[in-house]
Amino acid sequence: GQQVMQIPQYQHVQEGEDFTTYCNSSTTLSNIQWYKQRPGGHPVFLIQLVKSGEVKKQKRLTFQFGEAKKNSSLHITATQTTDVGTYFCATLIYNQGGKLIFGQGTELSVKP
Amino acid sequence: EAQVTQNPRYLITVTGKKLTVTCSQNMNHEYMSWYRQDPGLGLRQIYYSMNVEVTDKGDVPEGYKVSRKEKRNFPLILESPSPNQTSLYFCASRTGAGGELFFGEGSRLTVL
Numbered sequence: 001g002q003q004v005m006q007i008p009q010y011q012h013v014q015e016g017e018d019f020t021t022y023c024n025s026s027t028t029l030s031n032i033q034w035y036k037q038r039p040g041g042h043p044v045f046l047i048q049l050v051k052s053g054e055v056k057k058q059k060r061l062t063f064q065f066g067e068a069k070k071n072s073s074l075h076i077t078a079t080q081t082t083d084v085g086t087y088f089c090a091t092l093i094y095n096q097g098g099k100l101i102f103g104q105g106t107e108l109s110v111k112p
Numbered sequence: 113e114a115q116v117t118q119n120p121r122y123l124i125t126v127t128g129k130k131l132t133v134t135c136s137q138n139m140n141h142e143y144m145s146w147y148r149q150d151p152g153l154g155l156r157q158i159y160y161s162m163n164v165e166v167t168d169k170g171d172v173p174e175g176y177k178v179s180r181k182e183k184r185n186f187p188l189i190l191e192s193p194s195p196n197q198t199s200l201y202f203c204a205s206r207t208g209a210g211g212e213l214f215f216g217e218g219s220r221l222t223v224l
Contacts, residue, residue, distance in 0.1 A: 009152075031210075042202060043155070045212040088154065092210050097168055098143060100213055102155040 004029070004091055006103030014111050019076040021106035023089030031092050032065055032072040033100070038085040046074075079110050114139045116216035118203050124222045125193055133188045133219050135203030141214070143206050144186040145170070146178065148199040149218075155202065161186055193223040 005024045013019050023032065031050045035043040047056055049065035049072060056063045062075045076083055086105040093099045116137045125131055137144065145160040147170075157170030161180040175197055177189040186205075190197060203216040 006154075033212075035213075042215040042217050043213075044215070048211070090155075094210065097160055097162055098208075098210055099157060099160065099170065100145075101157075102147075104152065104154040 004032075004089055004101060004103040006089055006106055008106055009104060010107050010109075012109045012111065013079050015081060016078050019079050019083070019108055021074050021087050021089075021108075023072045023074075023103050025070050025091070028069045029072075029091045030069075030094060033090045033092065034063060034072075034074055035088045035090060035102075036085050037088065037105070041085070043088060076108075079108070081110050081112055084108060084110050114214070116203055116205055116214050118201075118216035118219045120219060121217065122220050124224065126224050127194055128192050131190050131193060131221075133190075133201060133203075133221070135186045135188065135216060136184050137186075137203075137205040137214070138184065139205060139207070139214065140183065141205035141207050142183070143208065144180065145204050145213070146176070146186070146188045147202045147204065148172065149202060150199050158188065158201075190221075193221075195223050197221065198223050 007022050033048045034046040037043045047063050052069050053067045054065040060077045064073045086107045088105045089103040090100045119134045142163045146158040147155040149155050156172050158176050159178040161167045167178050201219045204213045206213045
């Protein structure tokens with residue numbers, strides 16, 4: 001079945017450093033979603049990308065969807081302690097009842 | 113306030129003792145789903161429902177049952193819990209076949 005691989009599994013950064021997590025698939029994706037889960041919390045939707053080469057920004061967060069629609073990235077500029085959490089990518093499989101398949105997640109810790 | 117409500121939030125039980133985790137959403141969403149989250153495995157779908165009286169298996173349905181008798185409710189039933197069902201469970205909902213998935217706050221289940 002369709003899978004999305006996410007790397008790295010963990011990332012420790014100093015506050016103010018940049019952070020990037022990558023999501024890769026061996027097959028073409030129709031879309032990619034990104035979620036953030038704070039420690040002890042639940043996943044919260046950040047964004048959805050559907051177009052080849054699409055780039056979207058939310059303040060310090062930049063989301064990209066690859067030209068071949070097989071990979072995506074989330075980049076955070078100048079991390080803050082409020083960015084701590086696990087970031088998941090996910091892809092929606094429309095012909096399987098709209099199943100959302102998640103990557104394993106990248107856990108970000110930020111040292112003040 | 114738009115939300116997905118799960119109960120109980122925490123539960124410790126013993127092998128074989130039937131339990132139900134309730135899930136209710138107040139957003140009139142057609143689609144509802146259950147996920148379990150385990151370290152290193154990300155979020156895996158257990159069951160989903162496209163609408164009332166329509167349910168289908170996800171990736172890890174063994175040992176679980178669901179029902180969708182009303183649009184707002186989607187309970188998860190463990191008929192005979194086993195220790196390998198110790199996990200963090202999330203209920204989620206969305207409107208239609210795609211888009212943002214709204215998660216409940218999670219139910220942490222321990223089976224001894």
